[in-house]
Ligand SMILES: Cc1ncc(C[n+]2csc(CCOP(=O)(O)OP(=O)(O)O)c2C)c(N)n1
């Protein structure tokens with residue numbers, strides 16, 4: 140009797156993995172390694188992107204200092220993730236809808252949230268959540284993965300209204316283990332909704348390493364089960380992140396449905412400034428390896444070689460950012476003291492009876 144053919148399970152896994160290479164345009168020395176991924180950006184746009192990334196690094200440093208002085212509340216450091224955050228966001232339009240996580244404040248400010256309001260949000264002040272009508276964004280989500288389900292809903296709304304816009308949302312490697320993550324990409328895929336979903340894989344969910352999140356070789360391949368395209372990109376490479384993001388937006392705006400993008404990145408600082416000590420779960424070797432991949436260093440080298448960037452220009456950007464931050468924090472200090480009743484009034488458009496009663500109670504107390 141002929142021997143029956145067996146299934147090669149190892150090959151099944153390897154065949155999937157082979158479809159998810161890491162896209163890279165610019166290596167860590169600032170050299171182009173893949174001409175196909177070099178974006179069609181003007182010199183001015185390239186300089187603008189670098190300016191935003193340097194601005195974000197300064198915002199990270201100043202926010203850390205302000206937090207330690209007790210002048211800022213919640214802060215999730217962003218240094219290291221500038222390409223992942225700002226080169227991705229650079230591919231979208233003001234009318235696209237941004238649903239950020241707690242670490243995505245730089246994109247939110249670039250999308251139009253005044254810096255003063257971002258500082259008020261950090262302080263837990265209700266004024267940080269009162270958005271101008273033309274700001275197409277929701278406040279940063281703290282519940283891991285929850286913005287993904289909301290993004291799927293907003294994306295379907297855009298689709299039903301025939302809008303040529305998309306939703307952009309971000310979660311982390313840890314967020315990609317949440318039920319909300321799978322539900323959202325599955326739903327958005329089934330309805331071909333207009334969305335670009337990002338997983339910023341910075342290697343850790345607080346202290347939990349990436350290899351404890353999933354047995355999948357890449358997080359991008361989670362897209363397969365949702366029937367949508369998934370791409371893994373070098374998240375320290377602003378050119379590749381931008382190109383992949385722009386192509387994903389074009390694909391989704393054309394009515395083809397969502398895309399999932401995994402950016403390989405690293406946060407240089409602690410998880411948040413609320414007591415995390417990364418030396419307890421990350422080695423110096425690991426930090427050094429990722430420091431060598433710094434997105435600012437490689438982009439600076441690339442732009443300097445093109446004659447588009449100098450040390451003097453960078454100093455100018457740093458000084459301007461410091462001034463902007465100083466003015467914004469002074470403005471935030473002028474906000475009226477937070478009242479409990481203001482918080483309650485901001486919860487529902489139509490107030491339930493229980494909230495009405497609480498508002499009355501607090502207003503009476505506050506007027507004394
Ligand atoms: C539903 C939920 N569970 C747990 C937490 C507590 N928590 C806050 S941040 C975090 C880790 C998230 O890691 P990741 O998604 O990788 O994002 P990163 O902080 O690395 O950007 C956890 C577990 C939370 N905010 N929400």
Ligand SMILES: [Mg+2]
Nearest residue numbers: 311312343344
């Ligand atoms: Mg993470």
